[in-house]
Amino acid sequence: MSTDFAPLSVLIVDDEAPARDRLRDLLGDIADTQPTRIAGMAASGVEALAVLEREPVDLVLTDIRMPAMDGIELARHLGRLPQSPAVIFTTAYDEYAVRAFELAAVDYLLKPVRAARLAEAIAKARRLRPPADEILRQMAPAIRSHFSICERGRILLVPVAEVLYLKAEQKYVVARSAEREYLLDESLVQLEDEFPERFLRIHRNCLIARHAVKGVARATTGEDGEAHWVVMLDGVPEQLPVSRRQWPAVKEALGV
Known part of the structure; x- marks a missing residue:
C-alpha cells in the first residue's frame, strides 16, 4: 500500500556498524508505507x-548506550535546536522502556528492531514533538559529557570538563x-543538581569547578571595606x- 507522505530525512546513530546497516535496510523495506x-x-x-x-x-534513530556521547544526551542537545528533529531510541536494553513509553513525544524500539514496529514508530514521530529535556535528564544513564549552545542555528558542544x-x-x-x-x-539550580561532584556552590549565583581551585584568599572590596573570602581558579584571572x-x-x- 502506497502513501502520500513526504519522505522524512533520517539520521541513524549507533556505535555498531551492523546495527546501522540493519536500520538502513529496514527503512528500505517499509518505504512504501513510511518513505x-x-x-x-x-x-x-x-x-x-x-x-x-x-x-x-x-528524524534521528539513535541507540542509547554509546561511547563519547550516549543517545539520551544526544536527544537533549537536539532539543536545543530551533527546529529539533523527532527522536526514536533503539537499544538492546529494556531498562529505559518504562520511562521512554511515558513520553508522548518519543518512541522506544528494542533490538532486534522489527520492520512493522519501526513503521509504527515513524508514523508516531511524524505527528509528535521531541521529548522534554527534564524527562530526558531523568532517563539519562550518566551525567552529560558536554554542554550545548545554539549559535547561529547550529549546536556548539562544550566539554563539561x-x-x-x-x-x-x-x-x-x-x-x-x-x-x-x-x-x-x-x-x-538544575546544573548544581546534575553535577554535584564536579561543581561547588560558592554564591547564590555561582558554581565553581572543584578541580580548578588553586586557592582562597581574603579580599577587601566595597565602600565599607568589608573583608570577604574569594576563590582563585586556574585558567581565569577573576577572583570569585x-x-x-x-x-x-x-x-x-x-x-581550608
Whole structure:
C-alpha cells in the first residue's frame, strides 16, 4: 500500500556498524508505507551532531548506550535546536522502556528492531514533538559529557570538563572556560543538581569547578571595606567572591 507522505530525512546513530546497516535496510523495506531518506549515519552522539551541522534532519534513530556521547544526551542537545528533529531510541536494553513509553513525544524500539514496529514508530514521530529535556535528564544513564549552545542555528558542544565556573546572569548561565564564555539556557539550580561532584556552590549565583581551585584568599572590596573570602581558579584571572552563607560549606569542601 502506497502513501502520500513526504519522505522524512533520517539520521541513524549507533556505535555498531551492523546495527546501522540493519536500520538502513529496514527503512528500505517499509518505504512504501513510511518513505524516508537516509541523510547520514554516525557512530556516536558527537558524530551525529557533526552530521547535523551539514544537514538538518526530520528524524534521528539513535541507540542509547554509546561511547563519547550516549543517545539520551544526544536527544537533549537536539532539543536545543530551533527546529529539533523527532527522536526514536533503539537499544538492546529494556531498562529505559518504562520511562521512554511515558513520553508522548518519543518512541522506544528494542533490538532486534522489527520492520512493522519501526513503521509504527515513524508514523508516531511524524505527528509528535521531541521529548522534554527534564524527562530526558531523568532517563539519562550518566551525567552529560558536554554542554550545548545554539549559535547561529547550529549546536556548539562544550566539554563539561573544560568549564571552570558557572555564573547566573539574568535569564542565562555563563559557562566560563579558559578560552571564552558561553551562554547556557539552563538554571543554576538544575546544573548544581546534575553535577554535584564536579561543581561547588560558592554564591547564590555561582558554581565553581572543584578541580580548578588553586586557592582562597581574603579580599577587601566595597565602600565599607568589608573583608570577604574569594576563590582563585586556574585558567581565569577573576577572583570569585564566596558568600557568608556558603563559606562554611566551601571551607569544608576545599579543606581550608
